[in-house]
Amino acid sequence: MATAFTCTSCTESFESPELQRVHMRSEWHRYNLKRKVAGLLPVTLEAFESKVSSLQSTDKKAAVAGNTDSLYCKVCNKKFTSEPQYENHVRSNKHLKTMKSKPILSSEPAPQTASEPKTVQQEAEQETKMETEDDIIDQKIKQGTKILPNQCLFCSTSSEDILSNIDHMRKSHGLYIPDPDHLDNLEGLLIYLGEKIGIGNVCLVCSFQGRNLESIRAHMVDKHHCRIPFETEDDIAEIAEYYADYDDDEWEDDDNDNDDAEMTMTTIDSSAPILDESGLELYLPSGSTIYHRSLAKYFRQHIKSNQMSDGQSTIVAADTRRLLARPRDKIYEKARNISQEQRLKYMRHENRVHAKRSNYQAHFRDQLLQ
Amino acid sequence: MSLIQNAEQSVLLDEKNILREDVVQKYHVAGQICQTALKHALRQIQLGAPIGKICLEVDSIVRNLTAKVYEDVKEKGIAEPTTISIDNVYMGSRPEGSGSPASPGSLAKISFGAHIDGYTAKVAHTAVVQASREGPVEGDAANVVCASHFATEAAVQLLAQGHGRSSVLRDVVERAAAAYGCSVIPGTRIRRIRRFLVGQSELSDESGGELQYKGMVWPLAEPRSEGDDDDDDVVAEAGEVWLVDVRVAASKSGKQRAVDEKARVYCRDFGVHHDLKVKTSRTLLGKIDKAFSVYPFSLDAIDMAEKDIVLGLSELTKSGLVVAEHAKEWVAPKAVTAREMTTIALTGKPLRLTGGSSVAAPAWVHSVYDLNSTEIMSLIDVPSYETIDAADVPEEALEVGGEEMTID
Numbered sequence: 001m002a003t004a005f006t007c008t009s010c011t012e013s014f015e016s017p018e019l020q021r022v023h024m025r026s027e028w029h030r031y032n033l034k035r036k037v038a039g040l041l042p043v044t045l046e047a048f049e050s051k052v053s054s055l056q057s058t059d060k061k062a063a064v065a066g067n068t069d070s071l072y073c074k075v076c077n078k079k080f081t082s083e084p085q086y087e088n089h090v091r092s093n094k095h096l097k098t099m100k101s102k103p104i105l106s107s108e109p110a111p112q113t114a115s116e117p118k119t120v121q122q123e124a125e126q127e128t129k130m131e132t133e134d135d136i137i138d139q140k141i142k143q144g145t146k147i148l149p150n151q152c153l154f155c156s157t158s159s160e161d162i163l164s165n166i167d168h169m170r171k172s173h174g175l176y177i178p179d180p181d182h183l184d185n186l187e188g189l190l191i192y193l194g195e196k197i198g199i200g201n202v203c204l205v206c207s208f209q210g211r212n213l214e215s216i217r218a219h220m221v222d223k224h225h226c227r228i229p230f231e232t233e234d235d236i237a238e239i240a241e242y243y244a245d246y247d248d249d250e251w252e253d254d255d256n257d258n259d260d261a262e263m264t265m266t267t268i269d270s271s272a273p274i275l276d277e278s279g280l281e282l283y284l285p286s287g288s289t290i291y292h293r294s295l296a297k298y299f300r301q302h303i304k305s306n307q308m309s310d311g312q313s314t315i316v317a318a319d320t321r322r323l324l325a326r327p328r329d330k331i332y333e334k335a336r337n338i339s340q341e342q343r344l345k346y347m348r349h350e351n352r353v354h355a356k357r358s359n360y361q362a363h364f365r366d367q368l369l370q
Numbered sequence: 371m372s373l374i375q376n377a378e379q380s381v382l383l384d385e386k387n388i389l390r391e392d393v394v395q396k397y398h399v400a401g402q403i404c405q406t407a408l409k410h411a412l413r414q415i416q417l418g419a420p421i422g423k424i425c426l427e428v429d430s431i432v433r434n435l436t437a438k439v440y441e442d443v444k445e446k447g448i449a450e451p452t453t454i455s456i457d458n459v460y461m462g463s464r465p466e467g468s469g470s471p472a473s474p475g476s477l478a479k480i481s482f483g484a485h486i487d488g489y490t491a492k493v494a495h496t497a498v499v500q501a502s503r504e505g506p507v508e509g510d511a512a513n514v515v516c517a518s519h520f521a522t523e524a525a526v527q528l529l530a531q532g533h534g535r536s537s538v539l540r541d542v543v544e545r546a547a548a549a550y551g552c553s554v555i556p557g558t559r560i561r562r563i564r565r566f567l568v569g570q571s572e573l574s575d576e577s578g579g580e581l582q583y584k585g586m587v588w589p590l591a592e593p594r595s596e597g598d599d600d601d602d603d604v605v606a607e608a609g610e611v612w613l614v615d616v617r618v619a620a621s622k623s624g625k626q627r628a629v630d631e632k633a634r635v636y637c638r639d640f641g642v643h644h645d646l647k648v649k650t651s652r653t654l655l656g657k658i659d660k661a662f663s664v665y666p667f668s669l670d671a672i673d674m675a676e677k678d679i680v681l682g683l684s685e686l687t688k689s690g691l692v693v694a695e696h697a698k699e700w701v702a703p704k705a706v707t708a709r710e711m712t713t714i715a716l717t718g719k720p721l722r723l724t725g726g727s728s729v730a731a732p733a734w735v736h737s738v739y740d741l742n743s744t745e746i747m748s749l750i751d752v753p754s755y756e757t758i759d760a761a762d763v764p765e766e767a768l769e770v771g772g773e774e775m776t777i778d
Contacts, residue, residue, distance in 0.1 A: 309444070309445055309663055310386075310487075310565075311488055311566040311663040311665075312663060312664055314386075314488065314564075315566060315640045315664045316641070317379040317382050317383055318564075318580050318581040318582070319579075319581070319641045320579060320580065320581050
């Protein structure tokens with residue numbers, strides 16, 4: 001359905017580039033552009049036409065009442081200085097011709113002369129509004145890209161299965177699935193998130209709506225919004241259906257139920273010892289971790305504990321000499337001097353070597369001639 | 371230099387000092403242990419036992435009794451090693467080994483302390499050695515005993531009644547001493563004590579040595595001009611624990627002096643950092659830190675050979691890591707001194723942890739002077755505090771652990 005020639009602001013697609021260009025020049029398109037700037041949803045052509053016609057009917061009434069500023073033919077984009085002139089124009093053949101031709105073109109708004117009664121128009125408007133919202137959703141669904149559960153939400157990577165996809169998103173984008181112990185329907189959650197991003201083009205964290213999939217992905221990656229919010233009640237309620245037994249009163253006493261869920265999540269962990277990717281850590285079923293021998297130098301340190309007893313720290317805390325002590329104690333002064341001396345010595349050495357090196361040139365070069 | 375964070379500091383200095391029920395209980399237990407040991411010591415002094423033996427016995431009682439209670443608490447035990455000072459020596463004297471018995475009729479000032487988890491009870495009392503049953507002691511000894519007794523009782527009463535204003539306390543102590551023709555020895559102090567902060571070292575009682583120091587001390591120098599007094603008028607408030615430590619000399623004037631003999635009591639100074647050269651002194655310092663923490667200790671209690679202790683101590687004292695606490699004597703023509711020290715917790719119903727007539731009754735003396743102050747008399751008439759009674763000393767508590775080591 002979707003062709004290459006589309007208008008995003010009016011959510012319209014065209015057969016040919018000519019038709020698209022004609023559309024771009026139309027009043028309807030301009031109107032939708034303004035709506036987009038104002039952050040409103042686009043209106044369909046029918047809705048726009050009914051709006052224009054209702055406006056015109058009021059205009060006409062005003063004109064009848066003798067309003068001079070309505071001496072303007074919207075159909076022909078012409079302005080008139082006097083009333084006879086305007087009436088003359090309306091009756092003219094040219095005007096009637098354009099009036100007829102415009103609705104046939106269908107891409108250009110055609111302000112028909114208001115002949116229908118006003119109340120009927122308003123009802124129709126409301127109906128069209130309802131229809132248009134559904135249409136937009138349908139269109140969105142048609143236009144949007146569907147992200148499968150084994151595809152990454154934040155980039156175009158697709159993995160073999162859901163778990164490896166989760167692993168990818170955790171490592172590459174830092175996505176953390178909240179409360180995995182209670183999670184019941186991981187696939188459902190991923191499909192839901194995929195729809196939200198792929199079809200709705202809405203950020204998971206903030207209310208930002210992207211123009212398309214690429215823009216929303218860029219937004220989330222750049223803003224570090226690659227996470228599932230789980231703080232407020234609304235956040236939790238949004239994805240609660242994918243979690244098992246998530247009623248508020250069962251927070252504490254649903255341990256038995258959780259065990260099942262936990263089992264499914266941790267079966268991989270508890271079945272056999274797992275070797276870390278780096279090959280340095282081995283997770284045992286008992287829960288303890290064994291580290292590689294090469295890490296012994298880090299773990300086998302005997303760091304001198306500087307733990308003082310309560311009494312000693314009390315005495316030190318209450319000792320006012322501590323507060324009076326000069327910041328630069330003798331020992332610090334000495335250490336500072338040593339480091340300064342060493343630095344100076346090193347610099348002197350550097351200078352010497354540098355000076356020597358500058359002499360090691362294959363040919364004589366006169367400094368002045370360079 | 372390890373830094374104590376502010377949060378940690380407020381926990382250590384403020385929060386842990388709130389007199390909750392368990393804290394009061396720890397003070398109570400420490401106080402009762404002191405009372406028990408004091409009762410035993412006073413009986414031994416009455417019998418004329420060797421001074422050094424009494425010191426070791428009291429230490430072992432305190433050590434054994436504190437070891438039995440609060441088994442989950444690591445820091446507990448002796449808050450001040452027992453010292454018994456005779457006549458003109460008013461504090462800090464501790465003979466090496468068992469020592470010899472003091473001559474009958476002389477004034478023995480026994481002083482020691484116990485602590486549970488840093489909550490400390492300290493006590494000092496003046497007793498007459500082998501007091502005769504025929505008649506009271508008379509003369510200068512009688513004067514100082516009376517003066518120190520009434521001064522202490524009055525100060526404790528003022529604190530218990532909530533009138534513990536430093537100017538009032540100072541006035542009452544001075545008046546009690548003056549009524550018996552005595553003088554207050556510099557270093558006499560009435561101060562608030564906190565967990566682990568009980569004025570172990572001299573520095574903490576000098577102005578500015580201890581953070582949030584509260585209390586007053588009779589300064590070594592000449593009393594300041596009267597205008598200054600209003601500035602540092604501190605008031606004892608409910609929820610605090612106060613220490614009353616009154617030292618009185620029989621003469622109007624005199625000078626204090628460190629006794630010219632080797633100190634047997636030392637105290638660790640945690641404000642000093644020094645890298646030790648000799649291995650023995652490093653070992654000694656480790657043992658001291660572990661065994662005694664922040665409280666003064668006697669050399670008898672260190673589990674090391676005497677010659678190693680001497681070797682290590684010389685470097686420790688030179689570097690200032692450990693400070694010797696010398697015995698102090700009063701130099702004057704009539705050089706008889708008395709000392710009373712007691713601890714009182716100002717809870718809802720004030721609790722006197724140590725001392726009191728039930729255990730440490732004043733010695734039987736007769737002074738030619740009279741207190742002549744109905745104010746003080748009426749003040750101490752009805753005690754407005756509870757006292758703790760002594761318990762019986764269990765036989766095994768008397769077994770002196772380090773005796774074999776020290777006697778040879």
